[in-house]
Amino acid sequence: MALTSLRVLLGGFFALTGLAKLSDQISEPLLEQMKVLFTQFAEVFPLKVFGYQPDPVSYQVAVGWLELLAGLLLALGPTMLQEISNLLLTLLMTGAVFNLISLRESLITYVPAVICLGLLLLLDICQILVPTKKLVRPSRKTT
Template structure:
């Protein structure tokens, strides 16, 4: 079962790394223009706009691209602590994507990839938590050989 989750983590990390790279280095001019137009719309409904911050669409695209690329690589290839951190960043990013698509009133079929990615990220996080709980549980189950202090005194007095 652990092998399945390792494979899922590597595949999901690779997916995010590729989507981040596509945002940073589009393969064609029409794709680049379409991506720019999308991020102009995304910047219009940016969640922090309520607090007076609206990002530049090009900087927004670059930031999301680098975040996806680096977090995806760390999720796929990094040590466990960096995998957890990248999972957190990607989870927040997917929540932001779903919020953005909902604010733009996009159809459900547009939101499905972000929802699936969010679900898979949460699944990986839950499985990682269960593995850590099992490790801690193994250490806690060992019984103490030492008696309680009052039991030691009683037994020494009886000798």
């Protein structure tokens, strides 16, 4: 029950933050702040060393859609898609922490990303350690 609650809460949180990156319906000032952040994130993008630097607006939209869809699948999807969503969101949060380190932001800025990353890893570890119930179907014996 606790794992399900954590999964649904995390999924809802990521869906909401993804929506905030895509639309000004949540908060227009937040969307403007995200545009500034993603301009900075594009400057320290990990693949920049290989010559690829994303457009900040496209980068923001891609991350927003990934958070929205992966969050919804984490909260409401079947088990296999929940695991894939958890992996994608873990990679996304790892990238966010990398970007914040590269930008030399203050430690307080790291807190949300590190907490989300920790909760995603906790959810992943608990799903591995806690055995899931397998559906046992009765065999049909012919007499």
